[in-house]
Amino acid sequence: MVNINFWFSPGSCSLAPHVLLHAAQLPFTPHALSISRQGTQSDDFARINPKRRVPVLALDDEIITEVPAIAAAIAQLAPQQGLMGKTPFDQLRVLEWMCWLSGELHGQCFGGLFRPERFISDASQFGAIQQKARERIADCFSAIENNVSSGFAVGDALTAVDPYLLVFYRWGSRNAFAMAERYPRFTACIHGMVKHPAIVKAMADEGISL
Structure with missing residues (x-):
């Protein structure tokens, strides 16, 4: 092994x-x-x-x-x-989600919010970078809101997409994005998802909560 x-x-x-x-x-x-x-x-x-x-x-x-x-x-x-999708079509959907979440929402959007120095050297412009990042994050959250339900993101079981969405939901909650009020479907998806035994174990390992 x-x-x-x-x-x-x-x-x-x-x-x-x-x-x-x-x-x-x-x-x-x-x-x-x-x-x-x-x-x-x-x-x-x-x-x-x-x-x-x-x-x-x-x-x-x-x-x-x-x-x-x-x-x-x-x-x-x-x-x-x-975990990367059960059917060939689900596998494509998982790949689609993972590319977008990694490249756009994580790298570009939250990257701009958390690490504006990666985008510009002039510290006086960090606030503008972060404000634009917040706008882009909100756009991404709206897209997620329109593409999830109370179940799993792809298919009828946990895939790699689900815990990745959990990461960004937690970051949104901790950065004043009013997740429950503005994104009820996304919120319902996450609240159902966190009951999964694998998520319960991982969050316990890390000593974190929703």
Whole structure:
């Protein structure tokens, strides 16, 4: 059996693959790091992932980074779970969601809100970058609102999309986006989803709540 190590930071985007590891019922060794305490910036961690970011998945000696790639790797280890979609069409939908969530909502939108210095060097313009990021995040949340129900995002069971949506819902809640009031369908989806045993376990591991 493959030896699995997983590096994460509580409440970060690494929550998504953390959930998938539990959903896949795979034994793994967790390694918690604090982003706020610069845990991902150490030289020791840089030797594992030169990008100095979590999540990181190690399968024996193979290192895998980036949420969509890690999700795919976990799904391959537990194909019976259908974590990247059970049917060929569902697999396309999962891929579609993961590309958009990773590239647009995570990298561009929340990236602009949390890390405006990645987009412009002039600190006097950070506020404008963050304001535009908030507008783009709201647009993304509206798109999610129009494409989810009280069930799972794709098909009739948990896929990689669901815990990734959970990540952004939590970030929205913690950054004054009035999630329950403005996005009731998204909220209903999340409130149903967090009862899933894999999500319960991952959130307990990380010591976080909805």
